[in-house]
Amino acid sequence: MTDATPPLASGPAAGRVLAELRRMQATDLPTHGGRTLAYVYDSGLADADALGREALAMFASSNGLDPTAFPSLQRMENDLVALAGALLDAPDGFVGAATSGGTESILLAVLAARRGAPHLTAPSMVLPASAHAAFLKAASYLGVRPVVVDVDPLTLRADPAAMAEAVDDSTVLVVASAPSYAHGVVDPVAEVAALAAARGIRCHVDACIGGWVLPHLDHLPPWTFSVEGVTSISVDLHKYAYTPKGVSLLLHRDADLRRGHLFASAAWPGYTMLNTTAQSTKSGGPLAAAWAVTRHIGTDGYARLARQARRATLELAAGVDAIDGLHVLVAPDSTLLALTTDDTCDVFTLADGMLARGWYTQPQMAFGAVPPTLHLTLSAATAPSVPDFLDALGVTTAAARAAGPVAVDPGLGALLVSLDPTALDDAAFTGLLAAAGLSGEGGAIELPDRMAPVNALLDACPPAAREALLLGVLDRLSRPTPRPSP
Numbered sequence: 494m495t496d497a498t499p500p501l502a503s504g505p506a507a508g509r510v511l512a513e514l515r516r517m518q519a520t521d522l523p524t525h526g527g528r529t530l531a532y533v534y535d536s537g538l539a540d541a542d543a544l545g546r547e548a549l550a551m552f553a554s555s556n557g558l559d560p561t562a563f564p565s566l567q568r569m570e571n572d573l574v575a576l577a578g579a580l581l582d583a584p585d586g587f588v589g590a591a592t593s594g595g596t597e598s599i600l601l602a603v604l605a606a607r608r609g610a611p612h613l614t615a616p617s618m619v620l621p622a623s624a625h626a627a628f629l630k631a632a633s634y635l636g637v638r639p640v641v642v643d644v645d646p647l648t649l650r651a652d653p654a655a656m657a658e659a660v661d662d663s664t665v666l667v668v669a670s671a672p673s674y675a676h677g678v679v680d681p682v683a684e685v686a687a688l689a690a691a692r693g694i695r696c697h698v699d700a701c702i703g704g705w706v707l708p709h710l711d712h713l714p715p716w717t718f719s720v721e722g723v724t725s726i727s728v729d730l731h732k733y734a735y736t737p738k739g740v741s742l743l744l745h746r747d748a749d750l751r752r753g754h755l756f757a758s759a760a761w762p763g764y765t766m767l768n769t770t771a772q773s774t775k776s777g778g779p780l781a782a783a784w785a786v787t788r789h790i791g792t793d794g795y796a797r798l799a800r801q802a803r804r805a806t807l808e809l810a811a812g813v814d815a816i817d818g819l820h821v822l823v824a825p826d827s828t829l830l831a832l833t834t835d836d837t838c839d840v841f842t843l844a845d846g847m848l849a850r851g852w853y854t855q856p857q858m859a860f861g862a863v864p865p866t867l868h869l870t871l872s873a874a875t876a877p878s879v880p881d882f883l884d885a886l887g888v889t890t891a892a893a894r895a896a897g898p899v900a901v902d903p904g905l906g907a908l909l910v911s912l913d914p915t916a917l918d919d920a921a922f923t924g925l926l927a928a929a930g931l932s933g934e935g936g937a938i939e940l941p942d943r944m945a946p947v948n949a950l951l952d953a954c955p956p957a958a959r960e961a962l963l964l965g966v967l968d969r970l971s972r973p974t975p976r977p978s979p
């Protein structure tokens with residue numbers, strides 16, 4: 494008999510658990526290698542990635558809740574805000590905060606604007622229809638009425654004259670994108686900011702996806718803090734700064750503008766809660782990783798990566814225009830493309846075909862007068878693969894043209910258009926999901942290999958019906974894993 498202490502852990506050994514994680518990860522899209530053209534960003538710099546992962550692990554358990562307990566995290570945050578300020582022409586006196594992502598930065602920009610006008614009982618914000626849906630989320634969370642203004646039908650950029658007309662005494666914020674996610678174009682920021690400044694209203698520039706790229710490209714009119722009237726800018730580090738997920742920055746022209754998203758509470762028996770952002774306990778991992786990666790890549794490195802991604806974007810756009818049946822929706826201002834088809838085929842079939850050939854492209858539904866498109870986010874690491882991508886796209890498009898556009902079952906399409914999915918009971922909803930090709934036995938969500946019929950059907954739905962249907966899908970996907978049977 495030995496009296497050695499038995500190990501405290503009672504589950505499988507670490508190696509086995511890691512193997513389980515790897516098996517699960519194998520079902521995901523690849524994050525590196527340049528073949529996933531949405532959601533992920535790949536610099537192609539293996540040492541920067543390794544550094545980011547090491548810094549992430551080093552600070553994973555550190556807590557940004559209290560800057561006096563973890564001063565290193567406050568220092569890193571201040572360094573990153575200073576770095577972004579230099580890139581975005583921030584004036585003396587600017588301030589910022591590190592958030593968990595673009596959506597949190599936008600939520601806080603809207604919150605600060607709303608709180609900056611406490612006399613208004615029914616505040617609103619004016620935004621172009623191309624603005625990221627995070628603004629609509631902020632509107633819905635924070636009780637700020639969104640006044641959505643059509644973009645110019647040709648350029649797909651914000652229409653400042655129409656936005657000026659939409660501004661009224663309840664407006665607390667005016668929004669511009671640099672660039673828009675869906676179409677990759679930069680709004681006329683100077684005009685939008687001027688119309689806001691003329692009425693003493695804040696103007697937020699959403700540079701979540703472009704803020705680390707556009708400053709290194711020289712073909713654009715000014716859109717940063719160099720434009721008088723721009724009061725805040727959001728820029729995500731976990732996008733084109735190529736840092737691990739979990740960090741965005743929100744910069745304000747001055748400290749007064751930030752006040753509305755600072756929070757303190759001493760009205761409870763614990764520590765006085767003091768936050769600049771929505772999170773309270775906040776892992777130091779993503780921040781440390783962002784600090785390390787940005788420091789390692791450096792300004793010249795980012796300039797090279799931005800030019801590389803931009804060259805790849807232009808090369809890809811030129812190649813697309815040479816493919817029959819396919820064209821680029823609008824000339825790209827940055828490193829994002831939206832492709833569309835003529836009526837010989839459809840983007841949903843293209844997305845399936847490209848995925849079957851190992852390329853992820855993101856279908857976007859029709860919106861107003863804009864047809865369905867295929868969204869591409871190009872990373873620096875996509876550059877070497879552009880010729881292969883274009884070969885695959887050429888073959889996929891030819892096959893899609895031979896097959897013709899995917900047809901929507903007219904009966905089902907008409908049903909969805911007329912239906913109020915929010916009014917369906919669970920059994921009826923289960924039937925609808927099965928009819929839409931989204932569920933299998935017992936009503937569990939099962940996505941088909943070919944998503945084109947489902948996407949074409951969703952595309953035919955009014956947006957509200959699409960939202961309700963997909964929320965139903967999400968609700969059913971987000972359920973506890975069934976216990977294994979004994």
Ligand SMILES: Cc1ncc(COP(=O)(O)O)c(C=O)c1O
Nearest residue numbers: 594595596625627674699701702
């Ligand atoms: C322009 C723009 N704004 C905001 C966001 C939201 O960022 P996140 O997904 O990090 O919340 C995105 C994401 O792609 C974006 O492209």
